[in-house]
Amino acid sequence: MIRTMTIEDYDKVRALWDSIKGFGIRSIDDSYDGVKRFLKRNPTTSIVAEEDGKIIGSILCGHDGRRGCFYHVCVDEGYRKQGIGNQMALAAIEALKExxxxxxxxxxxxxxxxxxxxxxxxxxxxxxxxxxxxxTLNESNTTKFV
Incomplete structure (x- = not known):
């Protein structure tokens, strides 16, 4: 199922991010509070893919009123090549068009x-x-690569 991401998804989404080799995770922006702030500003545009209660894909998506931007687009390695990434991208694009x-x-x-x-x-x-x-405005916002 492809649906809009909520802050209640954070722990499962973060677990997905932590499982993706080479993924860059920022200490502040990608924390619970950072994602909560992002979703508050962009409540309808971020997307998750879910199967049997497990988050298997995500896109953080927001905009500034002029241009949209995708962040942290990923699909669990075991679910790739099934069109999930494409479906999520299309859902986020439709949300931006709205x-x-x-x-x-x-x-x-x-x-x-x-x-x-x-x-x-x-x-x-x-x-x-x-x-x-x-x-960089905040040197404490470091990136860790998984």
Whole structure:
């Protein structure tokens, strides 16, 4: 079942994230309180895939009123190649359209061959005409790779 994520899903979603090799988890942003804040701001756009009470996929999805963004898109390794990622992406896109958002982006680590292949196969465009910059406002928000 594909459905909207709620904060009650956090523990199961976090367990999924912790099981994905190479997954980057931020100490503050991906904590219970960080995800709760994100879902409060974006209550209808994040998606989970669930089977028999187990979360087997997730997308954190939000927008700023102009552009949507996908974060932490993943499917449990045992459930891949079944169209679950595609279904979740389509559900998140539909939720963004309901909010009148016309474009969505995501960041995939260059080393993430599985993810990069997935997005290319779905028809997403790799932007090579821009540089991605970031500036850390809170040094305590460190990233741990699983």
């Amino acid at each position: 909010e009148k958002i016309n474009k969505v982006s995501l960041v995939a680590f260059k080393k993430n061959a599985v993810g990069n292949t997935f997005w290319k196969e779905l028809g997403w465009d790799l932007r090579e005409d821009l540089n991605y910059y970031e500036f």
